[in-house]
Amino acid sequence: MRTNPQFSVTRGRLNASDRYDRLVAVIGYEERSTRVLESFGGTARQITAFDYENQDVLSYNRNKQLFASAHSVASLPGLVEQLRADYDADRVRATSAPRSVMAGGVRWLVDISSMDRDLLATIIRFASDTLKDTDLLRFVYSPAAFSPELQRDFGTIRINRPVLGLEGWPADPSQELHAVVGLGFERTLALAAVETLEPGKALYFHPRGFDLRYDTAFDMINRSLFISEFDSMRSYQLAEPLSLYSMLENYASAMANRARIVFVPLGPKLFALASMLVAVQYPRMCSVWRVSPGLERLPSQRVSVGELIAVDARVGVPAN
Amino acid sequence: MSDHEAERTRPTSAFAFNAVKLTPKQVADTFIAPPAFADIIASANAVLTGPRGSGKTTLLKMLQSEALENWLGPEANALANEFRAIGVFVGADRLWTEQLKNAPAEVAESVSTSAYGLHIARSLTSAIQYSVSKQRQTTLREHCRYVLGSDQERELAEAFRLAFELPGSGGSLKAVARAIALRLAELGNLRNRPDRLLSADWIKVDPIGAVEAVITVFNSLVDAPEQRWALLFDEMELAPASLVEQLMRRLRAGPQLIDFKLSMAPITPEANHLGGTVGAIGGQDFELISLVGNGRLADTAFTTRLFEEYLARVSGTRGVSLHRVFGESFFDGRESFNAVSARPQLSGHAYGKDGPVLQAMRALARKDPSFSTYLETRKIDLDNLDAVQGTARAATIRKIRNIVVAREHFRGQGGRRSRKTLEIYTGANSLVSFPDGNPRMAQVLIRELGIALQSSLNGKVGVAAQSEAIEATVNRFIGLIEAQEGLLLFDKIITVLDLVEAIGDALAHRLIDLPFSADVPSGIYVDAKVSPELLPLVERAVNVGALVPARLNGASLDSNVMGAKLRLNYLLSPRFHLPFRQGKLLALSTVLLESRMPVGGSRTTSSNAPNNRTPRGSRDSTQLDLPGGFD
Numbered sequence: 001m002r003t004n005p006q007f008s009v010t011r012g013r014l015n016a017s018d019r020y021d022r023l024v025a026v027i028g029y030e031e032r033s034t035r036v037l038e039s040f041g042g043t044a045r046q047i048t049a050f051d052y053e054n055q056d057v058l059s060y061n062r063n064k065q066l067f068a069s070a071h072s073v074a075s076l077p078g079l080v081e082q083l084r085a086d087y088d089a090d091r092v093r094a095t096s097a098p099r100s101v102m103a104g105g106v107r108w109l110v111d112i113s114s115m116d117r118d119l120l121a122t123i124i125r126f127a128s129d130t131l132k133d134t135d136l137l138r139f140v141y142s143p144a145a146f147s148p149e150l151q152r153d154f155g156t157i158r159i160n161r162p163v164l165g166l167e168g169w170p171a172d173p174s175q176e177l178h179a180v181v182g183l184g185f186e187r188t189l190a191l192a193a194v195e196t197l198e199p200g201k202a203l204y205f206h207p208r209g210f211d212l213r214y215d216t217a218f219d220m221i222n223r224s225l226f227i228s229e230f231d232s233m234r235s236y237q238l239a240e241p242l243s244l245y246s247m248l249e250n251y252a253s254a255m256a257n258r259a260r261i262v263f264v265p266l267g268p269k270l271f272a273l274a275s276m277l278v279a280v281q282y283p284r285m286c287s288v289w290r291v292s293p294g295l296e297r298l299p300s301q302r303v304s305v306g307e308l309i310a311v312d313a314r315v316g317v318p319a320n
Numbered sequence: 321m322s323d324h325e326a327e328r329t330r331p332t333s334a335f336a337f338n339a340v341k342l343t344p345k346q347v348a349d350t351f352i353a354p355p356a357f358a359d360i361i362a363s364a365n366a367v368l369t370g371p372r373g374s375g376k377t378t379l380l381k382m383l384q385s386e387a388l389e390n391w392l393g394p395e396a397n398a399l400a401n402e403f404r405a406i407g408v409f410v411g412a413d414r415l416w417t418e419q420l421k422n423a424p425a426e427v428a429e430s431v432s433t434s435a436y437g438l439h440i441a442r443s444l445t446s447a448i449q450y451s452v453s454k455q456r457q458t459t460l461r462e463h464c465r466y467v468l469g470s471d472q473e474r475e476l477a478e479a480f481r482l483a484f485e486l487p488g489s490g491g492s493l494k495a496v497a498r499a500i501a502l503r504l505a506e507l508g509n510l511r512n513r514p515d516r517l518l519s520a521d522w523i524k525v526d527p528i529g530a531v532e533a534v535i536t537v538f539n540s541l542v543d544a545p546e547q548r549w550a551l552l553f554d555e556m557e558l559a560p561a562s563l564v565e566q567l568m569r570r571l572r573a574g575p576q577l578i579d580f581k582l583s584m585a586p587i588t589p590e591a592n593h594l595g596g597t598v599g600a601i602g603g604q605d606f607e608l609i610s611l612v613g614n615g616r617l618a619d620t621a622f623t624t625r626l627f628e629e630y631l632a633r634v635s636g637t638r639g640v641s642l643h644r645v646f647g648e649s650f651f652d653g654r655e656s657f658n659a660v661s662a663r664p665q666l667s668g669h670a671y672g673k674d675g676p677v678l679q680a681m682r683a684l685a686r687k688d689p690s691f692s693t694y695l696e697t698r699k700i701d702l703d704n705l706d707a708v709q710g711t712a713r714a715a716t717i718r719k720i721r722n723i724v725v726a727r728e729h730f731r732g733q734g735g736r737r738s739r740k741t742l743e744i745y746t747g748a749n750s751l752v753s754f755p756d757g758n759p760r761m762a763q764v765l766i767r768e769l770g771i772a773l774q775s776s777l778n779g780k781v782g783v784a785a786q787s788e789a790i791e792a793t794v795n796r797f798i799g800l801i802e803a804q805e806g807l808l809l810f811d812k813i814i815t816v817l818d819l820v821e822a823i824g825d826a827l828a829h830r831l832i833d834l835p836f837s838a839d840v841p842s843g844i845y846v847d848a849k850v851s852p853e854l855l856p857l858v859e860r861a862v863n864v865g866a867l868v869p870a871r872l873n874g875a876s877l878d879s880n881v882m883g884a885k886l887r888l889n890y891l892l893s894p895r896f897h898l899p900f901r902q903g904k905l906l907a908l909s910t911v912l913l914e915s916r917m918p919v920g921g922s923r924t925t926s927s928n929a930p931n932n933r934t935p936r937g938s939r940d941s942t943q944l945d946l947p948g949g950f951d
Binding site: 161 | 411412413414418419422435439442443501504505508511795799800802804805806808814
């Protein structure tokens with residue numbers, strides 16, 4: 001059932017001495033949009049920052065200025081063309097320069113902290129179509145400090161559809177559908193997705209272990225799900241994305257030829273990353289679904305706690 | 321997660337009531353036939369309408385031979401004998417529909433139609449495989465069984481190959497299934513290469529024509545030229561537009577080997593293909609069968625059966641009285657119970673001096689001058705209520721009974737009082753009214769009550785536990801409503817729940833806060849002053865079942881809601897403190913004005929506005945009489 005290029009996914013380690021061909025990031029309104037830029041911007045030869053153009057919203061103006069001073073460029077229209085041009089340029093440089101940081105390979109640092117799920121999907125889709133086995137994508141996530149504001153209503157549903165490029169194409173549309181839902185504070189959105197999809201089975205993954213206040217608030221918001229869907233609950237440690245990826249990949253592997261799987265990546269972006277890395281490898285059975293208030297979403301601040309979590313992805317046969 | 325763990329994952333409880341994922345045998349194992357099932361069987365072509373959870377999928381799935389052979393119900397033999405067509409169930413889900421849509425625009429319709437055609441071919445293959453399979457010793461009866469020799473199977477496989485233009489499919493039905501899978505994969509690979517895709521001959525296959533060809537060959541091979549077939553299309557609103565149009569045309573085609581039974585949401589643009597001078601006509605070319613709005617008696621009888629079946633399963637014996645388990649109700653269409661009450665204080669004649677209704681009337685009269693005045697004006701003596709008999713009782717007492725119960729419960733001396741208890745919605749008769757004939761939500765309620773029953777020591781479920789079950793069911797239903805997409809209107813997001821709350825609040829205000837009236841409205845009609853931009857939200861409310869037809873026997877299938885007469889689903893009554901009743905209707909524009917939701921601009925009053933038509937039987941007023949109310 002796995003028909004696309006396989007990703008080898010491993011734990012990423014961030015060192016100040018590392019060098020990258022490019023930092024790929026976004027200019028959003030969250031304060032954490034610049035966390036990776038500030039710590040590791042200097043390790044990248046180039047910076048591509050896709051601009052959400054949220055003028056005057058929260059920290060946007062500050063972030064824009066910081067990225068501008070780091071000489072980054074790019075705007076959202078023409079995303080794939082920009083990625084293609086960047087990759088081709090980096091590839092030429094990496095393969096022609098013997099002193100390249102990693103023999104013959106392109107190395108990109110991708111900050112997913114403030115990235116929307118459609119953009120993240122586009123990058124993963126691009127990587128699966130384009131990357132060579134010597135290339136490296138190091139995804140970095142900056143967890144946000146707890147804020148009571150995170151628990152507020154996320155707004156009304158405006159987007160309820162598959163993620164473009166990761167919609168999948170089922171081998172057998174009559175096979176049972178399993179929903180694998182990453183939970184967060186967006187309880188209504190999770191319910192909406194499951195109600196829309198009407199899966200035969202649903203599994204709910206909830207993050208744990210980063211900050212006890214998160215766990216408590218999360219349990220409170222999702223308490224009715226915990227009661228009614230107790231048997232379908234699974235937890236994952238936010239600081240161990242590789243373990244999460246393995247759980248999802250194993251599930252897809254176990255369900256091959258038996259069910260269709262649709263991932264609903266709510267909650268932390270790491271769940272979106274893990275589920276998309278799995279889905280892109282199993283397009284005949286896996287899809288990724290996006291449910292969101294879209295542009296109507298009420299902006300809320302996310303301040304980095306300082307810690308960074310990294311995941312490495314290479315195209316090729318998994319090491320394990 | 322291990323393979324073992326993945327395997328042991330059970331269907332999630334909240335969605336275990338959706339028939340989409342169940343095999344025909346699993347559907348049959350728990351199937352209880354609603355009145356509409358006999359209508360569907362008796363009809364040739366049929367269009368089933370109903371909101372989500374109303375049982376459309378279950379009814380269509382029950383028309384497959386495997387389901388009919390495994391159905392245990394008391395009417396199973398008769399109905400299985402009556403339905404002599406081979407049912408071919410063609411399901412669809414939202415994910416697959418969206419996957420098909422994601423092809424490039426120039427080929428999206430072709431991709432959808434072709435993929436759907438292959439899906440039909442797969443369903444037809446499965447139905448034939450079942451019909452000719454030899455494993456039939458475990459079923460209760462045989463339904464449309466045939467024997468196919470290997471030469472005949474080879475000939476049939478060739479017919480499949482030719483009709484659907486499949487790649488070399490070999491000489492068996494299994495090989496046909498493999499060829500269909502290969503073609504579907506090829507379609508997936510080519511969907512992003514429009515030039516190659518559109519040049520393929522197989523993309524142009526007419527799936528219904530192909531089905532006709534295959535079944536003609538099959539009937540000939542098994543020497544049953546008159547064998548009828550039924551194509552059972554679920555959720556037609558998800559099917560490609562061209563296929564829907566073709567199927568709608570086929571409804572008019574007169575007697576043929578294939579019957580078409582289609583399920584749809586109550587409000588759907590596809591309804592535009594029906595009626596008029598060229599479209600198929602309900603009652604003539606097809607039967608329109610609505611799964612809601614069939615009247616309280618039919619709905620409660622069906623829900624009562626669901627309850628009784630559950631109790632029989634739990635207790636191991638039949639004939640357990642619902643009234644014994646759940647007690648009497650405050651809201652009731654009947655005036656007495658022949659059962660032992662679970663709540664002694666409510667036992668006895670409902671209107672007797674210790675009965676709950678008289679108690680409620682006395683309590684309300686004490687604290688509500690407008691009700692006292694109402695009683696005095698009509699010369700109703702609460703101390704001699706038993707003396708009021710027959711039609712006088714119906715005209716005066718029964719008409720106000722449920723209004724009084726709710727008003728008394730939620731009204732204090734000076735106006736509204738905050739009460740979170742759901743006691744007035746408990747009791748056997750109220751519990752079977754509460755799901756409003758919606759089988760999926762009835763099963764949610766029954767599951768919640770079942771948990772309480774299994775931990776009960778005396779075989780009864782008390783008021784507190786019933787209240788919890790009701791609350792859980794309401795919350796589940798609200799969750800479904802919340803899941804509907806909102807509407808961006810006049811720079812503001814408005815949700816289906818916003819609309820429902822506006823209606824519920826307006827009705828509760830008239831019921832509880834304003835002076836007592838026996839003619840307090842119980843629903844709305846969609847009048848011409850409502851902004852057309854808001855109508856999609858009303859349509860979503862209807863299609864999710866939050867708003868149901870207010871008229872008895874209100875079977876309808878429409879392309880828009882303008883003029884519709886609707887009431888809130890009884891599942892929402894506890895949330896808004898409303899009784900189970902039918903009464904007059906309020907103009908939706910009035911409700912919206914009160915709620916400060918957008919009513920409309922200049923376009924709304926124009927007679928040329930799209931979808932603008934006069935409400936059926938309406939007057940130019942803000943309130944509409946509705947015959948056929950019940951107490």
